[in-house]
Amino acid sequence: MVTRIASAAPLLAMPAPAARAARIVGKNVQRAASGMLGLSGERMSKVDTAWLRMDNDHNRMMINGVWTLSPGIRWQALCERVQQRLLQYPRFRQRVVQDAAGATWVDDDRFDIAAHVVREPLPHRKGQSMQQALQQRVGELAMQPLDGRRPLWQIHLVEDFTGDDGEKGSALIVRIHHCIADGIALISVTLSLVDGGSEPPQRHAKAAHAAGSPEEWLADTLIRPFTDMAVKAIDMAGESAAHSLHLLREPEKMLEQGLAGSVEAARMAYQLVSDAAALALMPDDSATRLKGKPGHAKRVAWCPPLPLDEVKAIGKALNCSVNDVLLSCVAGAIGGYLRAQGDDPAGQEIRAMIPVNLRPMEQAWKLGNHFGLVPLVLPIGIENPIERVYEVRQRMNALKGSTQPLLAFAMLSMAGMLVKPAQDALLNLFARKTTAVMTNVPGPRDALTLCGARVTQCMFWVPQSGDIGLGVSILSYGGGVQFGVMTDTTLCPEPQQIIDAFTPEFARLSLLTLMLPWGEE
Known part of the structure; x- marks a missing residue:
């Protein structure tokens, strides 16, 4: 009681408006401090906080994914599976409460499965396939923010879907905010959701710090x-x-x-x-039509899977990695797209930021973001596929052993400790010098099933930050490898044209590899 009177005395001496302001400040400080000490929930890491606050009007920080299934599944079955498996991860039952010092994960006492597993109608125009309608809807949802009053994820189920291959089934569109987890961690989540998947390991509660300082x-x-x-x-x-x-x-x-x-x-x-x-001293990359101020609409496209064994065979023949082969084909597809638009990409290069995993795979179930970034300059101006793949290999080798992923991770940690305008200024240093965000994630080798239905295709896109308008994703799954693109429609109205150039680029590389004068060695 004495303490309360003593601490209240200065407020009594203040004018009424000043006293009210002091009380508000005091409450905010107390709220921030209690969050820092973990008293009102689990404190969000500073790296995850940086991703939480990175949303802007033309880039939402969501990981977007698509699954197609055959035969179809029903909403009730998907809800039951999500409740049994996905909700075992606390993050998917928790909403985010922000304060002056950052953010806290807090259990959602009014959690409603129907708000997160949503039936998705998929009307399509005359002459538009369901696949095209699905791509359009993914682009629309990529720009719709998640409800901040609820846990930051949603699964949209198209119960009756027929793809371009004529196979009838269902389609899932998955949206998860990047502050929950990175791509590698979400693969762990995926494997627990499918048939035969295991529940996540039980997390042992942390011992409380003696002083909680x-x-x-x-x-x-x-x-x-x-x-x-x-x-x-x-x-x-x-x-x-x-x-x-x-x-x-x-x-x-x-x-x-x-x-x-x-x-x-x-x-x-x-x-x-x-x-x-x-x-710090990265030069600007080439000024192409893919770089500029984005608008407020997204579009996505993806190609049918390529045989992973064939990609590996080409890599082995050329003494290159699978990554070298795929990234070279990406560079060729982008260069081919620019030439088709009437541009001359000769001598041009674009920089892509590539995430690098910084966590042991056995800890992926813990979620959160534990990755760094390395800048890879793609030689989009080299037309010869063999010359281009060797140039990509040389550049990838130069990045091996680099500490740049760690420095990028440290920068994201620091950004999460700054006020949002300062965070934006820091992270925009990267965005101004980058044309694309590119990910290459190894998925399951064997085909998966969900609620008894076979997962026929899966694709995902990580978000672009700042003013970056191009996202490229490569995912291996079930013996195949897929290439997907997400673009801002102001910078690239038809990403399908980039996709359409990818398979021919791979075919050219494959053909030229076979035509090389192989000796006995």
């Missing part, structure tokens, strides 16, 4: 995740790199290990400085 919160949500993910990511670049980062984290061990450790640490420090400079 803000310093402990900061360490748990920013410092430890970054250093742990950084070490795991650099492990992939070699033991010496990982050892060096460990030394940078623990300088006392550097002194114990003497000169050799210092040399390794210095080498890693040089790598970090060099990569930071490369990110």
